[in-house]
Amino acid sequence: MSSQDSRKRIAVTGGAGFIGSNLLLHLVPRYPGYLFVNIDCLTYAGNMGNLTTIETAENYRFEKVDICEFEALRACFDKYEIDSLIHLAAESHVDRSITGPAAFISSNIGGTFNLLELARERTANGRPFRFHHVSTDEVFGSLGKTGYFTEQSAYRPNSPYSASKASADHLVRAYHKTYGLEVVTTNCSNNYGPYQFPEKLIPLMIRNAISGKPLPVYGDGKQIRDWLYVQDHCKALDLVFHEGKAGETYNIGGHNEIENIEIVTSLCRILDEILGGEPRKKLITFVKDRPGHDRRYAIDPTYIKEQLGWEPKHTFDEGLRKTVQWYLDNEAWMESCTSGEYQKYYETMYANR
Ligand SMILES: NC(=O)c1ccc[n+]([C@@H]2O[C@H](COP(=O)([O-])OP(=O)(O)OC[C@H]3O[C@@H](n4cnc5c(N)ncnc54)[C@H](O)[C@@H]3O)[C@@H](O)[C@H]2O)c1
Numbered sequence: 001m002s003s004q005d006s007r008k009r010i011a012v013t014g015g016a017g018f019i020g021s022n023l024l025l026h027l028v029p030r031y032p033g034y035l036f037v038n039i040d041c042l043t044y045a046g047n048m049g050n051l052t053t054i055e056t057a058e059n060y061r062f063e064k065v066d067i068c069e070f071e072a073l074r075a076c077f078d079k080y081e082i083d084s085l086i087h088l089a090a091e092s093h094v095d096r097s098i099t100g101p102a103a104f105i106s107s108n109i110g111g112t113f114n115l116l117e118l119a120r121e122r123t124a125n126g127r128p129f130r131f132h133h134v135s136t137d138e139v140f141g142s143l144g145k146t147g148y149f150t151e152q153s154a155y156r157p158n159s160p161y162s163a164s165k166a167s168a169d170h171l172v173r174a175y176h177k178t179y180g181l182e183v184v185t186t187n188c189s190n191n192y193g194p195y196q197f198p199e200k201l202i203p204l205m206i207r208n209a210i211s212g213k214p215l216p217v218y219g220d221g222k223q224i225r226d227w228l229y230v231q232d233h234c235k236a237l238d239l240v241f242h243e244g245k246a247g248e249t250y251n252i253g254g255h256n257e258i259e260n261i262e263i264v265t266s267l268c269r270i271l272d273e274i275l276g277g278e279p280r281k282k283l284i285t286f287v288k289d290r291p292g293h294d295r296r297y298a299i300d301p302t303y304i305k306e307q308l309g310w311e312p313k314h315t316f317d318e319g320l321r322k323t324v325q326w327y328l329d330n331e332a333w334m335e336s337c338t339s340g341e342y343q344k345y346y347e348t349m350y351a352n353r
Contacts, residue, residue, distance in 0.1 A: 008034045011082045014089030016046035018196045026234045028054040037080045041066035047342045050195045067111030084130035094161045101160035108164035116175045132241045133172040133185045137297050138162035148300035151249050158292045176247045184244035188252040189299045193230035194326045205267050206327045209280045219289030221261030224296040228254040229319035232312035239308050253299025254312040270324045
């Protein structure tokens with residue numbers, strides 16, 4: 001980077017994943033005066049095909065780097081003189097964390113530690129560095145029939161995934177308390193919307209329902225999640241990154257508490273309306289529950305609303321209809337994910353860069 005270039009330089013880790021892609025598609029056109037560096041090692045969940053509309057933007061760069069590789073990460077931070085970070089890179093799928101927790105420990109804890117160390121290194125000469133850590137409401141564990149997670153809720157993670165995210169949250173907090181690093185953490189509820197990898201509940205059910213396959217619902221299907229349309233989450237991240245108070249955490253949620261079975265039934269109804277044919281509800285099949293499956297998550301988003309004026313714009317019905325339509329319009333994207341075809345995109349587009 002030229003020393004003449006005084007732009008803000010923001011690393012976005014995990015920018016080829018579901019939320020990261022939606023975030024970069026939101027931020028890159030909105031802030032032409034910043035430089036965004038997408039740092040992603042492209043696991044099965046990273047898809048460069050999500051970012052084609054911004055890949056040649058003057059204020060956007062991509063670096064294929066694993067956040068577990070400290071020296072490679074440092075070289076990348078030095079190359080672009082990174083001065084702030086929105087950290088989303090993580091292993092994110094709870095089921096995978098049950099069958100293979102090791103990658104969750106390395107990326108979610110070890111990778112976050114590497115980024116914190118780099119941030120600390122970069123502030124050594126008194127320069128500011130803003131560290132925005134993106135986390136989940138799953139760190140708080142499971143709720144009973146009533147009550148909400150607030151910023152004061154105790155940490156009670158139940159899966160290897162949520163425990164790894166909780167560990168990362170604690171490290172981020174400690175770097176603020178111990179070293180005075182300028183950190184903000186956001187804990188968000190379940191997201192849904194475009195570009196979500198089809199192993200997650202909503203795209204998985206859409207895909208199976210379109211092709212007439214069984215719709216596997218865990219246990220009795222009465223687990224409750226608090227759903228948020230991904231673009232509402234991205235607006236909250238933009239706001240917290242710019243205006244959140246250092247050392248604070250913000251809970252982000254849409255007050256959309258819905259049982260899994262109700263979501264699957266709604267998806268069937270929407271698809272029946274659009275595509276016609278036999279009622280897809282008949283495809284619902286109850287399967288053995290996930291071990292340690294949390295019963296209910298619900299966020300109280302009062303703090304972010306009062307402090308920063310954030311509120312979700314999409315109702316659940318609007319968001320779900322938009323999501324179904326997006327997957328119907330992008331069946332090729334979904335098939336490329338499930339066949340692994342999308343992994344060739346990076347090789348074709350970036351191999352010689
Ligand atoms: N999806 C949700 O509902 C949700 C809700 C709250 C918080 N979050 C958090 O938001 C973040 C993004 O979630 P998502 O759903 O977009 O996940 P995702 O699995 O879709 O994407 C994760 C991205 O991180 C990259 N990545 C993983 N390990 C890496 C490593 N070691 N080095 C570099 N890149 C790596 C992957 O290639 C992928 O592009 C995660 O930190 C997750 O914990 C997700």
